[in-house]
Amino acid sequence: MPSTDPAAILDAHGLRFAALGSAAARPHLDLAPLGVDATFLEAEHEPGWVARYHLVNLARFGGPLSLPGWVLADLYLLPSAIGLLLDGDDIVAAYYAAPSLEPGTVIGVSLLSLREGLGAGYAVKALTLAMYRAKVQRGITQWRSRAVRVHTRFGPLEVEGPAPAVHGAAAESFVYRVALGAPTPDTRVAVPIAEAIARTAAGERLTIVGPGLHADGEHVWLAE
Ligand SMILES: CC(C)(COP(=O)(O)OP(=O)(O)OC[C@H]1O[C@@H](n2cnc3c(N)ncnc32)[C@H](O)[C@@H]1OP(=O)(O)O)[C@@H](O)C(=O)NCCC(=O)NCCS
Helix, strand or coil, X not given: CCCCCHHHHHHHHCCEEEEEECCCCHHHCCCCHHHCCEEEEEHHHCHHHHHHHHHHHHHHCCHHHCCCHHHHHHHHHCCCEEEEEEECCEEEEXXXXXXCCCCCEEEEXXXXXXXXXXXXXXXXXXXXXXXXXXXXXXXXEECCCCHHHHHHHHCCEEEEEECCCCCCCHHHEEEEEEECCCCCCXXXXXXXXXXXXXXXXXCCCCEEEEEEECCCCCEEEEEC
16 A cells, blocks of 8 residues: 655655646745645746646546646636646646635646556645645546545545536546545445445435545445
8 A cells, every 4th residue: 555645655756746837826835735845837937847737637538528728728727736746857646626716625626647556646636735725625536436545535525416417427427525634434334336326316415435446446435
C-alpha cells in the first residue's frame, strides 16, 4: 500500500509539486502545502506547460470527457491553478478542483496519474486541496473507477445523487461531497455497485467509506 504522507511519496520518487494557474490566483494559494514547496508556473507565460497539461489530460480522458481548450483556459487557468506532480519536465499526476460559491468548498474536476502504483493520485490531490485551503470537496466520479480508492482517503463520500444526464459518463457516475479529514465510521458493508446505483437513483443518500472500491471492482464499501 502506498504511503499516506504526500511529502514522503515525492521524496521516494524524486518528484516535485507545482501549481499552474493565473497570476491573479497566486496570492490566494498556500504555496507550501503540507510543508512541501510549490513552484508557481504562471499560465500567462507558460504556454509549453499549458500544452503539456492539455495533452496528458486528453490522454487520460477521451471521448465525451475530452477537455476542450476553452474550458482549460476559462474554467481551470483563469479562476485558479492546477496542481502538478513533476519528474523533471514530465507530468506524473495532476489534480484540479474549481472554486465554488460555498466558502471553503471546491469542486473536484480532474484527477489523473500517468504513473500508477506510487500513490501519485493521492499525493497530488492532497497537496492541491491543501494549496486551495479547502475544507469540503464536492465532485462527480465513476462508481467503478480506482479513483474512488483515492477519494475515500480524504473522508467518507456522502453520495448526493446520480450525475446529471448532461455529464458525458452519467450512467457510471455519481455526485459526492466529502468533509476533508472527517473520520471514517467503524462498521462498513460491501454492496454490489449495481445495487448502489439503483439505491442512489431511488433517492437514498449512501455514504461510501474507505477503501471505497472493493478489490473485486464490483462492490463499494458503504457505512452501515
Ligand atoms: C485514478 C488514478 C488517478 C489513480 O492513479 P494512481 O493514484 O497513480 O494509482 P495508484 O496505483 O497509486 O492506486 C490508487 C489506488 O487504487 C488502488 N487500486 C489499484 N488497482 C486497483 C484495482 N484494480 N481495483 C481497485 N483499486 C485498485 C490502489 O491500491 C490505490 O488504493 P490504495 O492506496 O487504497 O491501495 C489513475 O488510475 C487515472 O489517471 N485514471 C484515469 C483518470 C480517472 O479516471 N480519473 C478519476 C476521475 S474522478
